[in-house]
Amino acid sequence: MYQHTRELQFTAKPEKPDALYAMKLQEILGGQFGEMTVMMQYLFQGWNCRIPGKYKDMLLDIGTEEISHVEMITVMIARLLEGAPGETTEKAAAANPVLAAVLGGQNPQHAIVSGGGGQPKDSRGVPWNGGYIVSSGNLLTDFRSNAAAEGQSRLQSSRLANMTDDRGVKDMLAFNLARDTYHQQQWLLGIQMLVEEGYVENEIENSNGDWENKDAAHVFYTSTNGSRAGEGLWATGNSVIDGEPFRAEPLRPLTDDDAVLPAPDPLQYVTYDGSQGPGKPGNAAGAVGQQAENVVTKVKDAITGDKH
Amino acid sequence: MYQHTRELQFTAKPEKPDALYAMKLQEILGGQFGEMTVMMQYLFQGWNCRIPGKYKDMLLDIGTEEISHVEMITVMIARLLEGAPGETTEKAAAANPVLAAVLGGQNPQHAIVSGGGGQPKDSRGVPWNGGYIVSSGNLLTDFRSNAAAEGQSRLQSSRLANMTDDRGVKDMLAFNLARDTYHQQQWLLGIQMLVEEGYVENEIENSNGDWENKDAAHVFYTSTNGSRAGEGLWATGNSVIDGEPFRAEPLRPLTDDDAVLPAPDPLQYVTYDGSQGPGKPGNAAGAVGQQAENVVTKVKDAITGDKH
């Protein structure tokens, strides 16, 4: 359950309004790596976490902090929009011709839709969506995704910080940058703990590793003429899974499978030359193969009491 | 520029059709972490890479390999759909009642839209979109995002592998799993090289680190009652940036900023009690503040030749 405190986590007061910058700041509110993404990502990971204690608590603690960041940026945007042009374009431009640039560049929805408030959208007006987040239940892969998200988020904040001289904005971003610096390390240390505590053997997602294609796990395939990629550690180093060396090879087919498809269902009017024999109308049996027959057998057995 | 070879990179032949599994396999074709995502992500990163040589080549080499993976999965899906029900539902169910399950669960668009072929969509029919990919131009953050994507992709492939006994499908997935095992390491080794070659000081995105909020870069904020998150390395370890110790603290406001907003533009009909003084119609000047005045001054100077 959640509670709210009236005060912000950190001050979000610009020295002066700047409608163009408000438009840009939307990127770290509702963009791919905006605060809404990390908030939702950590909350869903936390709610879905199967380890009561420090991992689950950590996920929910930081997820909750991120709600506070969404709040902080939204307040900053509303303040940056103070006095943003909501009146006749002609009048505004006539009063100060340079403003024509702002009139062109600002987010029109800040005036038409949100009444001077922030929106759950990116800097170009694309709504935030749930397809941005990751929550797999597997902490190793999720922690790495989280470290990556903090890195991208920090980079965007850092670029945005270079686009303003406003001390109020910069103070808030100095706080955000620091949190992202810390959080990147937090997730990497989380991975280190998962290894130390034996949840995973190493930092590589390796489930079903016992039957994966061993050879394919050690080769870099070059496909570009004159590729120098073979100079990298990924071709000269060793696997952390089994210690075997990596190597580089030209990309080539490992099969003579030339991708010819089976005859199509004639009732779907797929253009076909007959080269794979006559197509048959789909009958579902084809589509489930042996499985369907097994099930029919089992239904009979369930009723007749037979056991195989 | 790109070339095509008729043979697939690896064999993609199921032992028998399975329309339900074809629906599920769409997840690693057109889902958030499907082959289309890594293909587009690496290609865009490669085309945008500013270091001719091993890094750019590596990005384009692997991006090109991923096109081959998109092709491989698409062929596998078309083959799994052989004989999938395209005819009258009633007839199919009557011929074999168990098939009703398949009739309910399969992807109807595989019959109605794509004529038995794969689609650039996920397992639930949501189209792949460009919002899934990352390409920032900063190799450190992008390589970490890539390692994360490979981890998520591998996990999904591994779960899918557990959902079938088909040897043909499993052989192909054994190849995919191995590539994902290798690629995870490749990206992490890429980060290691960036550090070794001096492109970055360490593995943490830290631009503008000289003026970020130092204190905020060392603290974990707990917000959950009885949180045990303070037991983690993220609270007991040290920063790799400056070696200073991390600590845990209860989340609290670091400000008395209570998020009160400025008076709104009266022409936007925002409900307001007047407590922040009278609102003024937006005039853009407000929205750009000093900047606009500076620019007007500069226009004059440019013409009069003045220098400040």
Added chain:
Amino acid sequence: MYQHTRELQFTAKPEKPDALYAMKLQEILGGQFGEMTVMMQYLFQGWNCRIPGKYKDMLLDIGTEEISHVEMITVMIARLLEGAPGETTEKAAAANPVLAAVLGGQNPQHAIVSGGGGQPKDSRGVPWNGGYIVSSGNLLTDFRSNAAAEGQSRLQSSRLANMTDDRGVKDMLAFNLARDTYHQQQWLLGIQMLVEEGYVENEIENSNGDWENKDAAHVFYTSTNGSRAGEGLWATGNSVIDGEPFRAEPLRPLTDDDAVLPAPDPLQYVTYDGSQGPGKPGNAAGAVGQQAENVVTKVKDAITGDKH
């Protein structure tokens, strides 16, 4: 700023797992009127609210409660997914043929993507997006949107409640239904207070009402042959704005404007018969009319010091 409490707001324990129902329950988590929508809608309205005190507090209080509801439903979904089929389809179906139905109907991403956890998506797998929410800064219109959202949300929860006999699920839904009953009234009472306190004259959004087309504000247009819509209060009652009677009239053009368009820019290759005279290449001047000329004049004046 936000805090988290480990306990849920209300118990979310199903009597037994039900993977099909978990798929359906996603609708009120990440659907158009799911808990994510009201959570984000109320939080954004609260952060953007310009009246410190009871209105802003109320928005943020209820927004915060809704975070707790998102948490509650997500936990319920994870519990409903216990034991959901993650293994070979064939084996599961063979063990119990009836399960084939569940295998067809369940959300495949619950197994492949989220590892048995809830997702920020609707019951059909479409990700939640920011285009669902409303936050205009105008409390009258937003409160009505909120009352409407609670009504739709309650209706969906009520229908979902009729689809299960699980006492645990029903207990939680009995709580959700009650909150939605209460919240519908809360928003309507909010509108009543806005009128009583003089923020608006009546319950109708009526800005710029002084110059709107008075006649068009009193007529219902019928366009269907034999329409009986004229029997409704909307045709027989009176306007709450000015007390004047409403009436019904057949829909008819109120103009002879036959929608003929101007000549196109020839550089855009728009097919055109020349009937509106020769088209001219766009020159922006046309597109901004007098405004552009005004601005040029003002630039000159700013520098020469002229005043009009």
Added chain:
Amino acid sequence: MYQHTRELQFTAKPEKPDALYAMKLQEILGGQFGEMTVMMQYLFQGWNCRIPGKYKDMLLDIGTEEISHVEMITVMIARLLEGAPGETTEKAAAANPVLAAVLGGQNPQHAIVSGGGGQPKDSRGVPWNGGYIVSSGNLLTDFRSNAAAEGQSRLQSSRLANMTDDRGVKDMLAFNLARDTYHQQQWLLGIQMLVEEGYVENEIENSNGDWENKDAAHVFYTSTNGSRAGEGLWATGNSVIDGEPFRAEPLRPLTDDDAVLPAPDPLQYVTYDGSQGPGKPGNAAGAVGQQAENVVTKVKDAITGDKH
């Protein structure tokens, strides 16, 4: 079935072109509350309405009028785009430097994609989508959603009207504003009639109200420190359902359910500490519980003729 009349419903002629305003006007054509939304919303509600006569006729009458509004705004946008810059940017800017602002701010797709015509997109270029509309079959909740949509739509039109001095645009918007004033009342009067005619007991969606959680239907939960929300009618008034008083209480957990999740399926590689006992591979039986067993029993009964 539908018919078309060549004349527009109302004149849509701007005094002069204005490419920037054309971009903004897209908001009420293809935005969240643009004319496309109300058109589709009312048509779908009408087609799905189960009461032949005044309600269904009213829905279809107004839905048909809204098609005419979509047409009207689209024509207005095409006329506002007359002479919009489609040629070399450099030339246009050189001919009149102030135009650079328009060149930056206008919708590039109006030149590149639509050849000077309107688009089914909002002011920022996001395509209209079917997730904006509501059609539940329940007229009470749908009418309230409709009243809310008309309010938001009117507010946006009113703000847009304040952004131009063009008499032609203002005349059309004066008509639109009036229709929205009227339509807001129409939907509220529709709710009043539903109550008067006994379709619902009162204005609150209250299905399954007999077993909802009574206590939770009467309390406002405050979660903000020092919240003054308890001063509102929603805490001091009475329920219209049962006349019982409302009250305010601090938000607190109503349960000791601490959201611990069950053991995960080991085949999904969800990170887990074993604290909830060993996880078992999903077998679908777990996921459907008693239901599956009932069905198997019923299959047997159907064949053996047994009755319970």
Added chain:
Amino acid sequence: MYQHTRELQFTAKPEKPDALYAMKLQEILGGQFGEMTVMMQYLFQGWNCRIPGKYKDMLLDIGTEEISHVEMITVMIARLLEGAPGETTEKAAAANPVLAAVLGGQNPQHAIVSGGGGQPKDSRGVPWNGGYIVSSGNLLTDFRSNAAAEGQSRLQSSRLANMTDDRGVKDMLAFNLARDTYHQQQWLLGIQMLVEEGYVENEIENSNGDWENKDAAHVFYTSTNGSRAGEGLWATGNSVIDGEPFRAEPLRPLTDDDAVLPAPDPLQYVTYDGSQGPGKPGNAAGAVGQQAENVVTKVKDAITGDKH
């Protein structure tokens, strides 16, 4: 302006309900090539058409007919959903075990969201969006897009027709198929008329054809090993533009441009090896080149009265 007639254009009565088929039929209502697409596509093309008379009338006539088709399919879906499972899953399955299949396969939103009515979504629940339609103002390209849309739409309807034996459904689809047969021809005949009436020289969009790369307009590039594509008319025929022969050639770079990028702005932290010289902070001047300088010159001239 539009009018509505109570009767449908064609009968839409199924012999019996079929919830699974209702789910599938959504594809031709709200899918990529559903009736909503052609309706919106033709209406926007008609509203934006610059030739008063037969072309504009034709576009608006058929666009209006398509509204009637959207209505027809929506009514059919609502009728197919009669008696669709809205109650407890367990009860339904127990009453008739085979129904479990329907319970798994049907569209849950038909029960939870739309109350047994159709939705503006495709068969997998993805909302219709404005990105599906085409309206360029150029009738040649739009008519060809229209013919293509009718072809895809007809193919999907034809496949759907093969999935049912219901005479009522088949009668309606026989009408739809015929309209699509006719409409395909209509658009192709429209192209023929555009040529005959001199709006275009031939059936190929060829604007700016005078300076396009002539050689590149006559060659097919093969990129697959052993490609037999050179056997096609596209390699053995002649251009309709200039009568010159086509030919096939292996795909090869026509340049030595190896895609090396310029030095990046150091303030964006793009990883870079310095090989292209030092990067400079962006200054916009770089980004607009000569154009910006021209404009500054023009501003000065506008004020000083100079003419070049």
Added chain:
Amino acid sequence: MYQHTRELQFTAKPEKPDALYAMKLQEILGGQFGEMTVMMQYLFQGWNCRIPGKYKDMLLDIGTEEISHVEMITVMIARLLEGAPGETTEKAAAANPVLAAVLGGQNPQHAIVSGGGGQPKDSRGVPWNGGYIVSSGNLLTDFRSNAAAEGQSRLQSSRLANMTDDRGVKDMLAFNLARDTYHQQQWLLGIQMLVEEGYVENEIENSNGDWENKDAAHVFYTSTNGSRAGEGLWATGNSVIDGEPFRAEPLRPLTDDDAVLPAPDPLQYVTYDGSQGPGKPGNAAGAVGQQAENVVTKVKDAITGDKH
């Protein structure tokens, strides 16, 4: 399988940077008809093609060429962005006031997100998505869709070409225009070959043509007052299917079906007047009708060995 060559297919070097043009050029990279669309469309059609030889090779050859085009445009965009403003807005504007226009109009994500590189998005920032492409398995309809896509793509490129004087950009576009000229013809010649080789009887998709509604396949319905659409070949010509003449008729209902819906499931709370008799709770049996009974019968038969 795919290979990469370091050189581009064609030179992509602008004479000078132009950040505004880079924003616009995104339309033909990641827009509805950008290079990503044709690339994905042809690759999916090729992978799904059931005719080994010239058709499948042709699809894969051109799909592969289009990957090269995506690369080419992306490189061009990165070069156009050289020196694009990434620093403080105020400083840039102060250095050269005219640049304010560029600062307003440029794509902010080019600076914040992609570090000066291209993105898989359109000119307004909407991400490319898989819903843009077509791959039906039916070559006739797909080839026509392809010809249409090339036409729209060429038109957009041609309009873009008119917006710049940069020789480098124009050279590349001259190549793109030529390829689109050629490709339009290629697809139309492909249709001609399909007819000549007997895969289809004529150029019209006509599956299930034997039982479509013959009369409805020959009539144009006018619905606009005074429509002149009857003057077109589509009303005066003959069908290519059967040679019968077309005609024009006023649109009218061909049925007295007035779209009344059946009684709703009372458990869904759909507003209803009882006029169609009492509604019954959904029981799925209703929703599958005779089909369900057939299946139950078949289950019994399968076990008892009965044959009907």
